[in-house]
Amino acid sequence: MAFLFGKKKSEPTSCGCASGCSTPADNTGAAILILGGGCANCQALERAVRAAMAELNIQEEVGHVTDFAQIAAYGVLTTPALVVDGQVLSAGQVLSVEQAKALLAKARG
DSSP: OHHHHSOOOOOOOOOOOTTOOOOOOOSSOOSEEEESSSOHHHHHHHHHHHHHHHHHTOOOOEEEEOOHHHHHHTTOOSSOEEEETTEEEEESSOOOHHHHHHHHHHHHO
């Protein structure tokens, strides 16, 4: 019965690109993602990110990943989370517009 309590082998997930990166597949096609189930906090983070993007004149699509298996593939345990270009920039908190702006400016710097 050791197999019941042994460490589960996980299959690597990737975006499927030719470079073989380890970015989880999110099926949205967006480089900027909000991870979360769609709760009020997730919506507040998305509003802050969109406002920050407007101030920075970033005109990109914002994707929203609600599937918890895909969220877990990013290593995120608490939502909402902000992901830019496959990198988790924030998790477990609702960012202010200024905080989101600073993170996006650094990521797009």
